[in-house]
Amino acid sequence: MRTGLKIFLGGFLATAGWLAWEWVPWQLKTDWDEEELRLIQSLSLDSLEPLKLDLSNSVAGSLEAAEFGHTLFFEKRLSANQSVSCASCHQPDNYFTDSLPLAMGIGLGTRHTPSLVGLSYSPWYYWDGRRDSQWSQALAPLEAKHEQGMDRTSLVNFILHDGPHLEKYEKVFGAISPDLKNTDLSNSPASPIGNSTEKETWQSFESKTQIEISKIFSNIGKALAAYQRQLQPGGSRFDDYTRALQTASLREDPKDSILNRRERLGLKLFLGKGNCVDCHNGPLFTNHEFHNTGVIPLPGELPPMGRFDGIRIAREDPFNCFGPYSDANPKDCAELQFARDTSEMVGAHKTPTLRNIAKTSPYMHTGQQKSLAEVIEHYNEAPTAMVSHNEAKPLKLRRSEMKQLEAFLRTLSAPPATDSVWLNPPN
Template structure:
């Protein structure tokens, strides 16, 4: 009898909750949107990103043993010239997997802003100029960059095989026969390192490169598990799609005004769209160069570096078939619109990632929005933004009042959510 009473009470409670939920869903929405706007909001929910697409060039990215090794390598400061810099030095797990600096700081100072690693598995091109086409290839670049880790691949390979040999074999199988290696050698780096590399056989080159590539694949396997979590914006978008009146309270009225500007006259959604709030493309928006006398050429130079990179999708260390490298096979290296263009960053967690733009040119979101409202001419190439009085085939002039900028800046904070990472 007692169990029946408890069951009956639970059934009544469940019915009450379901009735209350139905009432909430049938209540008039606080914020009204057009059918097209609701569709756009639906497309921007994080959950529609779905399962992270497989990187055909990395056959080990979902292998636990590779991710375990990758995590160790990501945090190992011995993988640097001075023994003090690791991947985690610039991509800190304590924050947004970036460093909060205007320029990346390794053994030296870089020329661009550090980008976070979240969402990398969804992007066809990486770095601000897109000079890498996979997360594993991207991970290799900083290791030999003189301003970042400043090391050389033979030294890295020797360290991995000296300290992580069993973990390496668990992830990638037998180690290539390398013979006696010099202390330092690389096709990049100092004159001495290049000379030492040239003295090695082609077979040794291939073996070293194979282990080096697998280091990147291990790091990418670890980074694949670092993702964005849902934000207040996602709660609001979901509530709006479902017709949930109470759920719309996830955003303040000011934030909703900012969202309307984001979708409409601000034209932000033109580039910052989809579940990761980026079109994964490259744009020249007239961002002022740090050095006006030597402006950063951006994507147009990144394309050239990508195509000659031995670690790209079509290279000998890729696990992909040529037909699986479509993005790489149809690139236009003669597109003048790529001059001064930079990758569209995700706006997820953007409020927690000052400063902004490819070289940290703007200290605050207000400054970023004021830049777009002003739509200045580009110092190099041609800005895609329509200037007042200018006829533009694809865009309209962005006209934002001071109140619009305040509302937009407030709304951008609603994109902040947790960073989900392996324990």
Template sequence: MSRFGSIAAQIKPIIFVVGICFLLLLILLWWSESRPRPWTQAEKSILKTLNIANLPVLKPDPSNAVADNLHAAKFGQSLFFDTRLSGNGKVACATCHQPQRRFSDGLSKAVALGQSQRNTPSIVGSAYSPWLYWDGRKDSQWSQALSPLEDPAEQGSNRMYLARLISNDSFYAKTYVELFGELPDFNDTSRFPENAGPMSYPLWNQAWLNMTAADQYLLSQVFANLGKVLAAYERKLMPGPARFDEYVNAVLHEDDTVPAKELFNSQEIEGLRLFIGEAGCLQCHNGPLLSNNEFHNTGLLPFPGEVPDQGRSKGVEILKNDPFNCLGPFSDEMSHQCQEFTYMRTGSVVLGSMRTPSLRNLGGTAPYMHKGQLSTLAQVMEHYNAAPLALIGHNEAKPLGLSKKQLGQLELFLNTLDAPLSTADEWLLKPDSSTLGNVTE
């Protein structure tokens, strides 16, 4: 008994020391686990490509002669918020593209005069995209801006009515003449009816068909010019630096005043690591705007009551036949280069594909996807994790096999991309009618 007691007394300190060591090891493990692995040089160079500071200077739009004209932008801003540009006088561009929602509307599918076919995309940063709309059926901002004006489900107006509206409004008429020269005289009602325009109500369409080709051309030119001033305004809408960009700056310049760890928590860091690595998001969401502006089929289910949307494969056909495309008579592109248009991918390779949206406007742009099929980012993460079979064409995404925790980390990271626009506040409001025409900037 006493012998056993002496052995126990000898062993006690050893057990104590081993125990302490074990505890220390556990603490060390926990500490190293909770401390994110530092970024490798390769990862840092990827992060750099996503930084908004690396957004290139916006190239001129050769198809739009007034794209960078300040007067045109002011004119466009007024038109953007003007509800008179609609069939019932109640719908403006800003009805669906709401500044406080990153120029989107928070609906699955847009609702104006009727319900439109797809989800309202944000306009912010869209000047960088060679393609507009989910299916890329427009190849310039100015051409895109024309469609909703005449779409019966959207603003439901017609180009004859709009041209008259411009010539009867003193500010609009004055600015128009300064930018584009004299407006045609619309007083001759035998040549120019009250309402006329193709692709709208049968009565207006018939009136349009009754016009001479020369008058149709005159009218379409005025119409196209309205698109061009709207585009001049929309070119000003640009995303601002987000917490993500601050973090990247801190990571890249370690001597910066704000240390990186104060900007991102470990969950967000792991989310970013997944984003640029295992989750494969960069395949489509790359560059400072986090979009490759290309078309991809990601196997989304159709909207209830609808057949699967063919997306780009139909968009290409519409674009080819659009008189307002880059090669058309209303484009200011004189050299007829239009490389994007000339070399676009067509046919079954793009079946069911939609344009990759920028991830810089996620805040306020839910529900997501081309028909707003997914209402939360969590659902979007689950969708890409599962990568289901596409009903038409082929889902280009592959199942990721990420855990719930990892999907949560990705979502937390995506939220760090949200930021107010870099555009000055005066551009984000309906302009005060008393200041119309006073171009200050």
């Protein structure tokens, strides 16, 4: 009897101790040392530098180009079934994502839709960085069969023979040659990356015609990029807190202020034990780099090669910084010229922004993680990567700490700092 009681009490105390260790939020300090204050200020939107012009896109800063791109972004006729636009996946009401694990255009895509808010600051696009500019990225969905499913010639034909779109195009990019204007391309679906019939038709065109069509096609992307540059993040509660920290009294203030105690403890973990700031740094909470973090592929699929393949695709892209449709001087293409393509890029994917992260579920490049809690659990365990190696190490956070970290991440939500006119279809 006594032996049984001792075993019961021992087990009870052990369980109680484990639960207390995992779940009780121990009274840790939430004041900040000088290094933490420096890091916190570096994450503030107040530290975000003005958006630089994209030298490969001569109309990147043009308001007229942005207005034209705004029209194109919501234009469903730029799809094979006349029902899919850029905004079908990049929905303004969902922070320019779609709340789906995989994008759904004409068909089911292979990757999760990232937010466009603040994306103009990135030097690389797509999860594997297969495009080196926002305008070249904007072109790919137009011809992708599971997204908008158009062919290059049909896209250009639409611009040529739709009066309002043609007027806007020529206002931004200048007059289109009369020969091409007078050519009816409606019965000539063609593209260098289409199906066999489209490729054959494309090869039948004169080189001059191919170049003219691809030039107009590239300009569609440049207008779309000019519009997307208007989509910038707004200040969150975290940013309010960083401004308040400028006053010395708040640096050691233990009571709830702009961020409550749990959120401040989460911020401390973000900066320290969680190692989050190693990759999610700067005002956009991303280093714009590529990392293998051991994300398990979808059931039945092989793990993707990630950035290792992405940089090869970017270098072969005719619309890259060095290509004939780029407006950049080759000396301005250092990002592409010196991009790493070594073995550590195998399985690596782009570090996403954490701004509005609580509003843009699911997560990871194929939407494998449904909630922030699942993401934090993933990094806490740091599973072995199926290709190459997982750069992340197990965090060994307690359950209460994981809740604190999640609470902090939820302070990063805010509407875009964008005039509402850009968030709705144009009149």
